[in-house]
Amino acid sequence: MAEAPASHALVAWDGKRSSARALGDAMPVLEEKAKVTILTVGSAPAPGSEVLLRNLERHGIQANLLVRSRHKSIAKTILTTARNEGAKVVIMGAFEHSKFSHDVFGGVTTDVIGENDVPVLLSH
DSSP states (O other), X not given: OOOOTTSEEEEEOOSSHHHHHHHHHTHHHHTTOSEEEEEEESSSOOTTHHHHXXXXXXXXXXXXXXXXXXXXXXXXXXXXXXXXXXXXXXEEXXXXXXXXXXXXXXXXXXXXXXXXXXXXXXXX
């Protein structure tokens, strides 16, 4: 039997407004997934991760939380984790920083868009 095209979703979660919006926008998609992984890049879960998992469970979504340390860049960590976990779609917030900051330092959103090999659902 062939796997559904997007049976596993990876949600890049930093606890900020744009990631919360992306999660809310993706709820209809997440409710249909066999597997949902919440990824935080850093040394500890993002603020609100436990509340997030409880809220997802209330919607019938069983999700597991992964905390990965940054490898090269946050974007590379997200994409490498998606690949290693077998995610078929990445869901994340987009353009959280100012245009000036993005122009000077670059941004995770631009890097993920430029290097992805799975579909990415972005919310701003």
